[in-house]
Amino acid sequence: MKGLREFQIDIFNLGYKLHEFEFQIDNRLLRMYEHSLVEKGSGICKLSLEKSETMMNLHFHIDVKVELICDRSLDSFDYPIKLEESLIIKFGEDNYSLSDDVIVIKDDTATIDVSEFIYEFITLAVPLKKLHPRYEETEDDEPDLIYTSEDEDTDRENGEVDPRWEALKKLKGKK
Template sequence: MKDLKEYTIPFVGLKVGNHLFEYKVGKEFFEHFEFDEFNETNLAVELNLLKKTTMMELSFTINGTININCDVTNEPFDQYIEAEHHVVVKFGDAYNDEHEEILILPHGEYELHVAQYVYETSVLAVPSKRVHPGIEDGTLNSDVLDKLEELSIKENNDPAGEETDPRWDTLKKLLNDK
């Protein structure tokens, strides 16, 4: 991850107080993590670093669009995402990132790498089920949707014309005889 140097913050030289860092995240950023589920990305990341004398607070705000494929039709579409993530950075004897909101850095550390936090927050902001908006509002015309409609099970809502299995009828009588 040598190419992600802009995501390294040398916090030793910063004064106590708020510091704002802004990043534009494209597809190349995710390629460093060998993540290829996004076709294109256009994300804006704002990192507010509040430096205190004994600790730091990081507040990530991520918003923008990613181009992904629909889970139903495999058609690409732009999905808007927005996410926030807060991390408290403390200093201790050894590096520890077991907790998702607390990071412990060794006392001699002088810089902080935030690329992993940007990556994880962005990926987790994507909905687990990716459905093209054209499917929900009915405007998407796709061969896949036509085939799914053709192969879908048609429900028969007419109970009078419905034939039932006589074996099940006997069991239904047991339920009704209570």
């Protein structure tokens, strides 16, 4: 996938020192990926990139407001996201990922596209349960759903206990 030009960093010509970058985040970045959780938003990303002979340390400071759809009312609302993330890029023989925060790129790579990293950091910060701010206070008042069967309730009332549970209770007491 071809990224946006303003998110391309020419790392080949960077010196071995600390470099500062600033990127504007808007709808174009958020809509660039299919089936995106977030399609509207705006904000800023400040990137500190420290380059050495063998690797680069990238530190992202992202401050963005994204538009989410409430799971309860289907109303849209602005959700602020402020986060700091770090990434290590090592130079090597081939392109691959060592872990979530360490990747390896070829030694002769001229540019890197940070748009995908920024997009991933933002989408991972979106909560699983998206509630409009007007419902946040009422969320704590709702009872938790707990499943019980009728047999368990009647057994407790009659004083009967499943013999399998009795055997497990005996094991629990031994140490």
